[in-house]
Structures are given as structure tokens and as C-alpha cells.
Amino acid sequence: MTESANLELLLNKLSPLLGDRLSRAEAVRQHHGEDLTHFDICLPDAVAYPHSTEEVSAIVKLCHMYETPVIPYGAGTALEGNFLAISGGLTLNFSQMDKIIALRHDDMDCTVEAGVTREQLNHEIRDTGLFFPIDPGANATLGGMAATRASGTNAVRYGTMRENVIRLKAVMADGTIITTSSRARKSAAGYDLTRLLVGSEGTLGIITEITVRLYGLPEAMSAAVCPFSSLEGAVNTVVETIQMGIPIARIELIDDMLIDVINRFSGFDYPLEPTLFMEFHGSNNAVKEQAEMVEEIAKSHGGHGFQWASRPEERNKLWQARHDGFLSMRSAYPGKNFWVTDVCVPISRLAECIRDTRKDIAKANMVAPLVGHVGDGNFHLTIPYDKNNPEDVAAIEQLNQRLIERAIAMDGTSTGEHGIGLGKKKYMALEHGPALDFMKIIKKSLDPKNILNPHKIFDL
Amino acid sequence: MTESANLELLLNKLSPLLGDRLSRAEAVRQHHGEDLTHFDICLPDAVAYPHSTEEVSAIVKLCHMYETPVIPYGAGTALEGNFLAISGGLTLNFSQMDKIIALRHDDMDCTVEAGVTREQLNHEIRDTGLFFPIDPGANATLGGMAATRASGTNAVRYGTMRENVIRLKAVMADGTIITTSSRARKSAAGYDLTRLLVGSEGTLGIITEITVRLYGLPEAMSAAVCPFSSLEGAVNTVVETIQMGIPIARIELIDDMLIDVINRFSGFDYPLEPTLFMEFHGSNNAVKEQAEMVEEIAKSHGGHGFQWASRPEERNKLWQARHDGFLSMRSAYPGKNFWVTDVCVPISRLAECIRDTRKDIAKANMVAPLVGHVGDGNFHLTIPYDKNNPEDVAAIEQLNQRLIERAIAMDGTSTGEHGIGLGKKKYMALEHGPALDFMKIIKKSLDPKNILNPHKIFDL
16 A cells, blocks of 8 residues: 555645646546456555646656656556556546647658547548557557557557557656657667557556557458358468468457357347458458458358458448457346456467367356457457356466466467556566566666556566 | 776686687687778677577676676678777677577568578578568678668568567576567567667677568569659659558669769669669569559659569669669779768658758768668768868768758657667767666666677767
């Protein structure tokens, strides 16, 4: 817990600065202290709503002085407890820093405040012929997406936040404001602070502005759904598509269990089989060429009945159904808690990793639908359970551990896109070995008082 | 200078370990103590030729114990004094760590020792249908390319070493061996140590193994050369091509002055005009489509007389001529020294930046041919001069300073791909502002004795 005398001193200093943008109300703290998944509630002591980088700097300076934890909060869609205030402190809610600062059409980039959401960004630039492709499903903020190195359905073609953040403005532990790089598309001028902060989950600096790449809207976009008679067939279609270098924009696997749940939630009638959701971007010719090649590959692996969706409303409906996977699960299992996990492996090991994981699930007699950005080798499980049932918890923890150990043994990672947060700290040593010590050295050097989102990623 | 008692103790320990792979011969030290450009000779005290990561670790442990500088050396093609032993110490020459450790066709990646050169790699994988696209011109080692965040002619399509290094094995300042990440295509598991080491020029850790992405050889490749009646026309063709999102594989600008030099060196008879060298990769249809679009754009900007080179030998000859730019200059200006510099700006400012730079060159009445990876906003000057003529030196330093200040003012960088080394340290504060302090904090925390390639990128 935060040392309470310090906390009072801090809040006394912050109050005149922020007025009613500083709250200690129970409901507000509650809202910022629980997440969508299986973590225990952890309330911050107070919540602030900054309006500018300078204000964040002033706040962090005070937190530094009073050695109080400070935790950035975007849209609250993180899945590994990444924003929970496990040692109290001050949560910074970025919802009032939601301006697009600059849109540079000729450079195909834009700079936004950390609280801008990806849907808002795409809405605001809809008439420019440009779009921002990174799509983790949830309508996350760009600040949160940068901090957790988010990716999602389009990453197979456009990359993750790692590849798409050009530069950041961030407030460091002592309140210093830095800009991590120029806007040049490449540079060899010193250490890559941009990519050091991307994925650091608010533990090295608090991201306040993000400059991201934008892309020209493709001439043609076409989506398709294809069911397979076996999961292996679907996975092998993905593997072969990637290995042939076909620049598919999205290729998502949804297993039969989740198809059923989605059908019931969204009113679709997809066959109850493992299914690939795909999207192709490019010139009219390129899209046609790509789609034909993938259809051919799919057929040779037991894919049958490609359904096309080329009109925007059809495509949107299809992707909405895909994105509603988690909501569908909540609707199908009312009153349940949910454990969400993800891993990512080299594509050559994907079929084997999914096969062995499904065996584990069957053996544990568990409901654990599988969905994934399989073009990257990344997949998720969403497991309904009862938080208060120790047997449920033990069974899931065991399954999760086996999943992660399997992924790491296959030269993969304990998390492709959800981050470490609280949930995966215990696997950091297994995944990184001696490299973990150097991450800790960096954390200690940049945040010697350990005030920036403490106890996330690893403990010191 | 290295404290000589320590040095003797170190060499006494290293000698039984390395035998004749440890040299203090004057000629060997000389070879490692001078570069291709304008820096003063700085000899290391000794040179070692390690055979394995474990051996590098043993050597670095001893250097750590005896507080002796240790400097990695690849092919010696760096241009900003990046490997010069300015405070003596031990240079590690990686030429005997030249094995391809693993080629994983299904994952389209491979792991190589740091001394493997890019030409060697492409030669050894020539029958696999895969290739490694990053091409800085010189036949650099992968270790050197990773350490300096190299890029080159193909970066406009395939990215730089930043995007193409999957993971690294490195020896840290205390001799600890780390692996920076898994081989998964994406991960959200902790700090991005891979990209922290890429571009750190050997100052944070010594890279011993590199895992890089490979790409499928495109179905079709076609190159073209197109002269323009004005430099502006050529630059604007590039800008428009990029802004239209045409996935051109290479688009290089060579000014009329360098065309003349190349013609004389390589026996071409290109018109003495600013010229674009281009390459297109993709399916037969895609290449045709892209090429037609670019030809159309070029025509509208005064481009005339596209010459196509589709046969491999023609293409190779064309790119050899481009890569021989520096050799051509050496041949055209025998006895001269050469000052080489590069900057990179957002594409929207490229035409203006090149125009103002050319004005500066004209005003200074200087020979300074301009060549560039202009699709990235990156260009170079190669300036023949006389090292011993203080007026020459002063004039070039002034031109270089104006160039860099201009690039930074345009939200660009002091170096797109050559790195900071010794040559551009003085611009780090201007480019990075307060962020530079955090780079120094990281350096001090990871290398507290300052033994890893000291005095490069910045002074402490």
C-alpha cells in the first residue's frame, strides 16, 4: 500500500492543479481497479484526468517526489492485469487527452494524444484516403496499444505497434518529457527509445503522444469465410499461405466451439466447423490473384464453401462477428468469469502447438474455445470459469502453464499480444533466461524509485 | 590510452586462450585502426579472432576485469568511425565466426554468426527460393549491419535491420550471454532488447549471432533506369510513388555529377542527368502494373527514356554500377580523402532538403555528388578533399553541419543509416534533446565500466 502520509501530501498538491479532474470517489476507483478477466480487484487511491503532456509531467514530478505509484489507463481493455493498481497510487486516465494533433497526408503519418482510440482515429481520417490498420479487436487507445505492443487481426500484413509507431512523446519517472525520435522513416542515430517504450506497459515512461504510420486505403478489399473439415486443414492452409508469401491482410482461425457461440450471439449460421476468416487488400487484380491462390490452397486442405463478402457492410458484419467473440462468450456463459490467454509460436510449429493444446483441453474436459491471428503464429483461449471455485482455477492454471511452456519450448513466446502485466510474470525467467536481468537493470536505471506501474512485467 | 599494466595482464590471460588468434602485430592493428573516410587512424592495442559466443564471453569477462575497451569489428565498412579504437583496447574481429547456424525454410528465417556477410548469406541460400534483402551496398557482416541498424537500397520495400532482425545473441559488458527474444514473429513479453541492441554500435552488448527474416524470391524482378531533365522532377517522382503506396523494391537517385563518375568507372553511357535507378518485385502482373504506374508518374515529372533491365545479368550490372558509386569516386579522385555523410527526412520535405543542400554545395564551389535511398527520404554526399588542408576540412564541416541542422529542423535525423560513431556525436543533443540523457543512463547501467566500444554515439 502507498504510504498514506505521502499520499495525502501528494493529493493536496495535485488538487489545486487538477480540480475536479482528480477523484477519490469509490465508484471511480472501482472502475479503474477491475478488468475484464480473472484478476482480483485492485483499487488505485485516486484517479486523475490529465489534459496535456505538461500536466502529466507535473503530476509525475509530484508522484516522484512523494514516491507514489503512477499508472497509465487507456480504455481498460487490457487482459493481463496490466493496469491494476496492485500497490495503490494514482491512476492517470487518458480519456480527456483525445485530440488528433497532426495529420500529415504527404508523409502518411499522424500524431495523436494517448487517449485517442483506434476507431476514433479511423473515423476522423475517413475522408483522407488513409487508414490506420492495427486492430486488436477492442476499441483500445493508441497509448494503451503502444504501451502493450498491441497487434491483432491485420498484423500479418501491416505489422504490430512495434513496426507502426514512428515516435513517442513520453514522461519519464522524474517528470522529464522526451521525444523518442525524429519523424524520418529510418534513422541510425542512437538507441531506439521508441521501441524500448513500446511494449514496456508504462513501467519505463508514460506515453502521452504517439506518431503512427498510416496506409493508403487499398483499391480493393475482399473478405471471405471458409469452413474446414478439420482444424489441421485450416491451420495448414494458413501455414502454406504465409510460406508462399501471399500478402494476405487478415487470416483468422475460429474453432468450431467458438463458431457455435458466435452464431448464437450474432445470428449467423456458419457451419459448426473450424473456420478461417480472411481479408485481401490490394489492386483489383492483386486481390483476385491472392484470393484465387488461397482458395486453391484451402481446397487442398479440406476447405469447402468459400463465402465472399466484398461489399463494405458485409465485410464489417463479418469482422464484427469475429471481434464479438469475447462478448459472445460472455453472453453464452452468463455469470461466469473469464480467463483469457495467448501465445505465439513460429509458424512451422503452429499446427503441432494447436493440436497438443486441444488435446490438453479435451483431457481436462474444459470449455476453451480457440481463436487466433494464426498468420502470425498467435492464438488465444477464452475460458469461462468460476473465480471462487479453486478446482476451476487450479485446472486453468495448469492448462495455461502447459500452454506457455509448450510455446516457449517451440521457440515461441508466452504472449503474442496481451502483454505480461501481472498474469505472466512467472514465465518471464523461463522465456528470457539471463536477458531478464538486463530488463531489470534498465527498469531500475530509468525508474530508480519504482513508481511507474510497479510490479508489472516482473518484480524487482 | 588503456592503462598499460592492465593491458599486459589481460593479454597474458588471453594468450593461452586464443593462441595465434590474438595479434599485436603493427600491420594487423593498422588494418583495424583506419577506415574508408576522414577519421584519424586509431589503433587498438591488440586484435582477437574469436570462434564462438562462449569465447567472446570469456574475452569480455577478462576485458571487464581489466577495464579494457573491447570493440567489435565486422567487415570494416562503417563510415562514421564506428569501430575505431579511440582509447585503445582490444578489437574483436568476427571474420572467423562466419557460419550459418540454422536455415529454417518453413519459418523463413535463419540464424548466422556475426561474421557472415550479406553476400555470403545470399550465396549460401541461393537454392532455397529465399533471399535476404537488406543491402547497404558494401558487403558488410550481419553483425555489423545489426549493430549499426543498416538499411540500403531495398529498405523502401523490406525495411531496415530494425524490422528484419528477429533476435540476437549478445555478450553483455560483464560477459553474460543473452538471447534477446524467442523466434515468434511477434511478442508482447517484456522489453524489446532486440531493438535496443540493433543500432547501439557495440556500446551496450556485443552481437555474436543474428536471426533474420528471409523472403521468398519474387516471381518477377525488373529494373529500370530513367534520366530526368531536373533533379526536382526525379525527387517528385519518388515522393509521388511512395505516396501512392506503390510497393517499389528499390528507388535510388543519382545526381548528374555522380552519373558522370559512374559512366567513366563502369563504362556505361547514361545521359548526364539526374537519374533514378528502380527495381520492381512481385508476380508478373504486379511488376508490370507497378512499373507502368511509375513510368506514368516519371513522365509527368520530366522523366524520359526508361531503360529496362529484366535479365538477371543486366540487373546485376546496373546495381553493381550503383554500388560502385564510392569506388568510382575513389578512381575519379585519386589521392584524395573522402568525407561521406547521410541524412534522412520525412518524404514531404525531401525535395526542399535536397534543393537547399545543392544550393549550399554550389555556393561552396564544392564537388559533392549526391546519391540516395530517396524512397525512405535518405540521401548521401561523398566529398573528395584533402585531409591536410584545413580550409577543405573547415568548408566540409560547415556544409555537413548545415546539412544536419537542416535535416533535424525538418523533423529528420542526422543519419539515416551510417550511424553516429565518432562523426555525428556532436549532433546528438540537437536531435534528441532530453532523450539523450536517458540513452546515457541506459549505457551507464548496462556497461558501468564503459568498456564496450567507448566514446561512440556519445561521450559520458
